[in-house]
Amino acid sequence: MSENHAVSPLVAGVEGAPIAAVRALARGRIFPADKPLIDLTQAAPADPPPDDLVAHVARFLSDPQAHRYGDILGDPPLREAYAAHLSAFHHAAISPEQVAITAGCNQAFCVALMALCAAGDSVILPRPHYFNHAMWLRMLGVRPTPLDFRQGSGGVPDAGDAERLIDGTTRAIVLVSPNNPTGATYPPETIAAFHALAKRHRLALILDETYKDFLPEGTRPHRLFDDPAWADTLVHLYSFSKVFSLAGHRVGALTAGGRLMAEVQKVMDCVAICAPRAGQAAALYGLRHALPWARGKTDAMRARGELFRRAIAGAPSWRLVSLGAYFAYLEHPWPDLTAMEAVRRLVDRENLLLLPGTAFGDGQDRHVRLAYANVADRDVAEVARRLAKG
Numbered sequence: 001m002s003e004n005h006a007v008s009p010l011v012a013g014v015e016g017a018p019i020a021a022v023r024a025l026a027r028g029r030i031f032p033a034d035k036p037l038i039d040l041t042q043a044a045p046a047d048p049p050p051d052d053l054v055a056h057v058a059r060f061l062s063d064p065q066a067h068r069y070g071d072i073l074g075d076p077p078l079r080e081a082y083a084a085h086l087s088a089f090h091h092a093a094i095s096p097e098q099v100a101i102t103a104g105c106n107q108a109f110c111v112a113l114m115a116l117c118a119a120g121d122s123v124i125l126p127r128p129h130y131f132n133h134a135m136w137l138r139m140l141g142v143r144p145t146p147l148d149f150r151q152g153s154g155g156v157p158d159a160g161d162a163e164r165l166i167d168g169t170t171r172a173i174v175l176v177s178p179n180n181p182t183g184a185t186y187p188p189e190t191i192a193a194f195h196a197l198a199k200r201h202r203l204a205l206i207l208d209e210t211y212k213d214f215l216p217e218g219t220r221p222h223r224l225f226d227d228p229a230w231a232d233t234l235v236h237l238y239s240f241s242k243v244f245s246l247a248g249h250r251v252g253a254l255t256a257g258g259r260l261m262a263e264v265q266k267v268m269d270c271v272a273i274c275a276p277r278a279g280q281a282a283a284l285y286g287l288r289h290a291l292p293w294a295r296g297k298t299d300a301m302r303a304r305g306e307l308f309r310r311a312i313a314g315a316p317s318w319r320l321v322s323l324g325a326y327f328a329y330l331e332h333p334w335p336d337l338t339a340m341e342a343v344r345r346l347v348d349r350e351n352l353l354l355l356p357g358t359a360f361g362d363g364q365d366r367h368v369r370l371a372y373a374n375v376a377d378r379d380v381a382e383v384a385r386r387l388a389k390g
């Protein structure tokens with residue numbers, strides 16, 4: 001730390017990435033073969049994409065045009081295919097002009113919020129929140145206003161509670177459903193109530209549906225796109241990382257109305273010029289050919305979630321708050337321990353690595369997040385056994 005220059009107090013005031021901090025607890029330790037470390041911290045698909053998708057990207061890369069910059073808002077065939085995909089999923093009519101392809105859903109959030117808010121504004125963020133959302137808002141000088149869910153709601157926030165938090169600085173409400181970190185899927189009526197609230201107060205409703213494909217096939221999670229004026233309020237975010245196992249290729253999408261899109265285009269031009277072209281080629285191929293493959297994976301993930309639900313019922317000292325997508329959010333059995341102390345205890349005694357609830361906001365000391373996506377079905381019962389013993 002010897003530089004003479006200043007750093008932004010807004011960025012310096014934000015804590016570093018929590019997953020790295022927790023993994024440091026296990027670094028340097030040797031784990032016995034009969035009780036290896038089980039790392040349940042990160043939500044990343046373990047399997048590679050399907051072979052035909054990989055072969056397609058290899059062919060794409062042999063085209064000299066593949067290495068050039070692309071359009072700022074994404075390659076037109078992908079914008080078209082994704083607009084058609086989202087329209088089919090939501091029984092809606094979304095046009096390619098209403099879609100921007102970004103370098104992952106994190107970037108979609110960043111560009112959307114930069115285009116929507118200025119320093120001094122505030123944004124309502126249900127707590128526990130996806131940590132990168134809170135980190136980015138604070139880096140922008142935008143205040144996250146926490147919205148806690150009520151006991152017994154299964155992790156679902158209430159629009160009436162949110163209304164009481166709105167003041168003259170509020171610009172947007174953020175929802176993630178299915179949720180990271182809780183796994184909770186918000187009922188359509190809840191999402192509709194938040195949309196109506198945002199509309200009434202002329203706020204943006206940011207809806208991150210990174211995990212929409214993990215719902216049972218044919219589910220309609222909400223009907224917001226039925227509103228012919230959806231683009232006046234809704235900003236929709238999506239990730240190709242999870243569905244097609246493309247996390248490293250950085251492809252996501254933002255869907256919004258024309259006025260916001262014009263601002264998003266300026267931000268995208270500065271931060272990325274265009275999303276990675278190989279990732280876009282992969283996502284396009286995925287939408288055209290790999291959705292059945294993805295369905296097999298997401299169905300298997302849902303079954304694994306149910307396996308975990310049954311297994312943890314056998315460890316009654318642990319209370320399951322909610323479960324879905326990749327995650328279970330749990331109340332740990334040690335009221336005298338902070339969440340980080342509970343995590344440390346589990347790694348020290350049980351070789352089990354989880355994230356503390358405090359990574360997802362203040363007041364989460366009784367909770368931990370567990371990404372069951374990271375273990376094979378055969379290890380789910382072992383995880384529950386170690387939790388029970390911990």
Ligand SMILES: Cc1ncc(COP(=O)(O)O)c(C=O)c1O
Pocket residue numbers: 043103104105106107130176179180208210238239240241247250251252
């Ligand atoms: C809710 C949510 N949004 C966005 C992301 C990031 O997605 P991407 O890899 O597309 O940036 C994640 C990844 O964990 C997530 O859980």
